[in-house]
Amino acid sequence: MERLLAIWIEELSVEASDGSTLRTIISLIDALQIICPFTEVIRLGLFVLPIRGPSRFYGGDEGVLNAVAQCVREVSGFTPSLGVGEGLFCAEVAAKQQLVLALGASEIFRSSLPLEYLERKDLATTCHRLGIHTIGAFAGLEAARVGERFNKHALLLHAVARGQLTELPGQRDVKLGQRLREERGEGPALDEQTGFFGQRGASDQRAEAAAHRVRRRLGVDAVLSASLQGGRSPEDRATLMPWGSPETRSTPDAPWPGVIGAPSPATTFSEPVGVQLRNCDDESVAVLSRGLLNADPSSLVFSSAARRQIVWFAGPWPVLERWWQTGRKRAHLQVLLEGGEALLLSAEKNRWWLVGIYD
Amino acid sequence: MFAFSEKRPEIPSDVRAKLQPVTLARNKLIALSSPWSDMVPRGGLRRGTTVVVNARPGTGGLSLALSLLSGPSANGHWSGVIGVDDPGVVAAHELGLDLRRVLFIPRPRGAWVETAGDLMDGVDLLLVRPPSKASHGAARKIMDRVRERGTVLIALCDANATWPLPADVSFDITQSQWKASSKLEARHLTLRVSGRGEVQRSGEHVVLLPNSHGQAEAS
Numbered sequence: 001m002e003r004l005l006a007i008w009i010e011e012l013s014v015e016a017s018d019g020s021t022l023r024t025i026i027s028l029i030d031a032l033q034i035i036c037p038f039t040e041v042i043r044l045g046l047f048v049l050p051i052r053g054p055s056r057f058y059g060g061d062e063g064v065l066n067a068v069a070q071c072v073r074e075v076s077g078f079t080p081s082l083g084v085g086e087g088l089f090c091a092e093v094a095a096k097q098q099l100v101l102a103l104g105a106s107e108i109f110r111s112s113l114p115l116e117y118l119e120r121k122d123l124a125t126t127c128h129r130l131g132i133h134t135i136g137a138f139a140g141l142e143a144a145r146v147g148e149r150f151n152k153h154a155l156l157l158h159a160v161a162r163g164q165l166t167e168l169p170g171q172r173d174v175k176l177g178q179r180l181r182e183e184r185g186e187g188p189a190l191d192e193q194t195g196f197f198g199q200r201g202a203s204d205q206r207a208e209a210a211a212h213r214v215r216r217r218l219g220v221d222a223v224l225s226a227s228l229q230g231g232r233s234p235e236d237r238a239t240l241m242p243w244g245s246p247e248t249r250s251t252p253d254a255p256w257p258g259v260i261g262a263p264s265p266a267t268t269f270s271e272p273v274g275v276q277l278r279n280c281d282d283e284s285v286a287v288l289s290r291g292l293l294n295a296d297p298s299s300l301v302f303s304s305a306a307r308r309q310i311v312w313f314a315g316p317w318p319v320l321e322r323w324w325q326t327g328r329k330r331a332h333l334q335v336l337l338e339g340g341e342a343l344l345l346s347a348e349k350n351r352w353w354l355v356g357i358y359d
Numbered sequence: 360m361f362a363f364s365e366k367r368p369e370i371p372s373d374v375r376a377k378l379q380p381v382t383l384a385r386n387k388l389i390a391l392s393s394p395w396s397d398m399v400p401r402g403g404l405r406r407g408t409t410v411v412v413n414a415r416p417g418t419g420g421l422s423l424a425l426s427l428l429s430g431p432s433a434n435g436h437w438s439g440v441i442g443v444d445d446p447g448v449v450a451a452h453e454l455g456l457d458l459r460r461v462l463f464i465p466r467p468r469g470a471w472v473e474t475a476g477d478l479m480d481g482v483d484l485l486l487v488r489p490p491s492k493a494s495h496g497a498a499r500k501i502m503d504r505v506r507e508r509g510t511v512l513i514a515l516c517d518a519n520a521t522w523p524l525p526a527d528v529s530f531d532i533t534q535s536q537w538k539a540s541s542k543l544e545a546r547h548l549t550l551r552v553s554g555r556g557e558v559q560r561s562g563e564h565v566v567l568l569p570n571s572h573g574q575a576e577a578s
Contacts, residue, residue: 203483207437210481211462214474224463226448238448243462262573263543264449266421314542334543340535341417342543356447358543358569359421 001086001166003103005051005061006095007032007068011078013045022183024076029180031075035067041180043173048091051084061100085109087166093117107163111136118157119168123150135161211243232256232319233332233346234264235272235355258319260332265344265356272346272353276301277333287331287347291318300335300343312336316347389483389511392430392455394566394577398552399528406483406509409502411522414515414532419548422450422568423530424486424515426575429455431511436483439464442471443488443515453573472497479508486513492520499524528554533563545570547578 012028015021025041032039032047039049054064065082072080083094086106093113094101101109113135115124126149132138139161146158159165211223223243231237277285279295286294293316300308316331332355333345342358388403396402404410410427414420421443428438433455439462440446446463462482467474475487485505489497493514502524505512514522518531534549545567552564567576 203435203437207460207462207481210439210478213477213481214462214464217470217473217477218464218468222464222466222468224465226446226451226458226461226463228448228452228458234447234449240446240448240463240465262453262571263545263569264447264453264573266419266425266447266450267443267445268447268449269445312539314539334539336537336539336543337417339415339417340537342537342546357417358537358546359417359419359447 001106001163003051003084003086004048004088004091005054005064005068005082005084006088006091007047007049007072007080007082008092008095009045009047009072009076009078009080011045012076013043015044019183022180026180026183028072028075031071032068035064035071041176042088042092042171043176046092046095048088065100087163088171089160089166089168092171110161110163111139118161119170120154120157123154123157139163215243230254230256232259232321233330233355234260234268234344235346238268240270258317260317260344263358265342266359267357269355272355274303275345275352275354277345277352285352286350287316287318287329291316291331293333297333297335300337309338310335311338387509389431389436390434391427392433392575394564394575395427395430397577398564404511404528406511407506408527409505409512409514409522409524411514411516411526411529412532413518413521413529414535415518418532418535419546419568420515420532421447421488422454422546422575423532423548423550424488424513425451425456426454426568427513428461428484428486429575431484432456432460435460437462437481438484438486439475439478439482440486441467441474441478441488442490443486450569450573453569455574472501475501475512476504479504479510482510484511484513486515488515489520493523495523498522525555528552 012021012024021044025044029039029041029047032049036049036054039047042048051061051064055061058064058067061084069080069082072078081095081098083091083096083098084100085091085094086101090101090106090110094109111134114133115127115135115138117135118124127133127138132141138158141158143155143158147155153169156165156169160168214223221242224240225243227239227241228237229239277297278299278301279285280298283295285297288294297310297313300310313333313335315333319330319332321330329348331347333347334342335345336342343354344356344358346353346355387406388401389406390396390403391399412420412424414423432438437460441464443463444465446465448458451461452458462478464474469490471487471489475485478485501512514526516522529552531551532548533551536547537543538545538547546569547565548568549563549565552562565578567578570576
C-alpha cells in the first residue's frame with residue numbers, strides 16, 4: 001500500500017453558499033501540486049498526496065509536513081490537520097488525529113481502531129453485541145460469515161478492514177473532479193468527433209448506428225476505435241479502446257528520442273507472444289547489460305516448438321526508459337525469417353517476446 | 360404497361376435536358392490513393408464491388424488491404440475492419456488511414472458474416488479477414504449484400520484459403536522481398552492484379568509497401 005499524506009481542512013468540508021469553497025480548493029490544489037504533482041482532492045476538505053517522493057526531496061517526512069502546512073496557511077488561511085498513513089482509509093484517520101504513522105505501522109493502527117471508523121452503525125452495533133470491538137477483530141472474521149449476516153457493502157468494509165481495499169466505499173467524491181473542471185471553465189470533455197462547423201454528418205450517424213448494432217450482437221467491447229499516444233515502440237503508441245469511450249487528450253507527435261520509426265508492423269499484438277531466440281549452437285541469446293547480444297541469433301523457437309531460421313537481424317535497440325528502476329530494461333530486435341517474414345521482437349525480463357509482424 | 364401505352368405523355372424537351380440519373384456515376388466511385396488508383400479504372404472502386412487480396416501470411420496482405428482503405432479514409436469515408444486480431448494501429452496511421460473513422464472488430468467470435476451485415480449500412484468500405492476458408496454460401500451472402508448496399512468489400516484471404524467466388528478485382532501477392540540496411544527499410548511487393556473488366560492494366564506490378572515512411576509507393 002502506498003504511503004499517503006492526507007490533508008484535512010475542516011473549514012472546507014462543508015460547501016459555502018457563495019461558491020468560495022470550490023475556488024479555494026482550486027487555488028489550494030494548484031499550490032500543492034507544486035510540492036507534489038500527484039496531489040489530488042478526494043472530497044471537500046480532504047487532499048491526498050503520495051509522500052515517498054517529496055519526503056526524499058525535503059529530507060524526511062517532517063520537511064514535507066512543514067512545507068504543506070505552510071503552503072495551506074498561505075493560500076487559504078486555514079490550519080490543516082495532517083497525517084500520514086498507508087492507504088487512503090488510514091491516511092484520513094491519521095490526519096484527523098494528526099498522526100504520522102511510520103512505514104509498516106498502519107496495519108497495527110488500523111487493527112486497533114474501534115469499529116465506528118468504518119462508518120456503518122448497524123455493523124458496529126451488531127459486532128459490539130458479539131464482542132467484536134475493533135477493526136482488527138472484525139477483519140479476523142471469515143468473509144463468508146460476514147456475507148451471511150450483512151450485505152455486499154459490509155463485505156467491502158470487511159475488505160478495507162483486512163487491508164485488501166485501501167479506501168472506504170463513498171470516501172471519494174467521484175463528481176468533485178468534474179465540478180472543479182467546470183469551475184475552472186474547462187467544460188466537459190468532448191467525447192465525440194464533430195465535423196465541419198461542429199455538426200456531425202449523416203455518414204457519422206450511420207456509422208454510429210452500425211457500431212451500436214454490432215455491439216448489441218457481440219458485446220460492448222467488441223467494437224474498438226484506435227488512437228495514437230506518445231511512446232517509443234509500436235505496442236506503446238497504439239491504443240485500442242472500446243468504441244464510444246471518452247477520447248484521451250494526447251500529443252502523439254511530441255518527440256520521443258529513440259522511437260522505433262517507420263515502417264511499423266501491421267500486426268501488433270495486444271498481448272505479446274513468448275518466443276525463444278537461439279544461436280547456431282542452440283543456446284539462448286540474451287541482451288547483455290551494455291545493450292549488445294551475447295551471440296548472433298540463428299533460429300526462433302515458438303512455444304509450439306515450431307522452429308524458424310533467421311536470415312537477418314537488426315538491433316538490439318535498447319529502450320532507455322525509467323533507468324532508475326533497474327527492473328525495467330527493454331530492447332527491440334528486428335528479424336527476417338527464411339520464408340521472408342519480418343518480425344519485431346522485444347526482450348524484457350530476460351525473455352523474448354514477439355511484438356509484431358510486418359504483415 | 361404504362362411504358363408501352365400509346366397515351367404516355369411526352370416529356371417536354373427542356374425538362375428532359377435537365378433530367379439526371381438519381382445517382383451520378385462519380386458518386387458511385389470511391390477513389391483510391393496512389394499507387395492503387397493507377398491499377399483500377401477511373402482511379403477508384405465502384406460501390407458494390409468486391410476486392411480480394413490473396414497473400415501468404417506475413418507477406419504483406421494486411422498492409423495491402425489497409426493501404427487500400429487509406430485513400431477513402433482520408434477523404435472522409437468510414438471503414439470497418441473485421442477479423443484482424445491485432446491490428447497495427449501505428450502502421451495503419453503511417454499508411455494514411457484516418458483512425459477516427461475506422462471501426463475495428465478484431466474478434467467477431469464466429470459471427471463474421473452477421474457482423475459484416477450489421478456494419479454494411481454504416482460504413483463505405485469493409486475489410487474482412489475470414490477466420491478460415493469462407494464457405495460458398497457465406498461469400499455469396501456477403502457479396503449480394505454488398506452489391507445491394509453499395510459498400511466496397513475487401514476480403515483478405517490466405518493464399519491457401521482463397522475467396523470461393525470470383526471477385527471484381529483481385530490482388531495476388533506473388534513475391535515479397537525486404538530491403539534492409541541497419542534496419543528494415545522497405546519491402547518490394549510483386550503483385551498480380553486481375554478482375555472482371557474492372558482492371559485497367561492487369562498484370563504484374565511492383566510496389567514498395569511499406570516504404571521507409573511506412574506508406575505505399577509505386578516502384
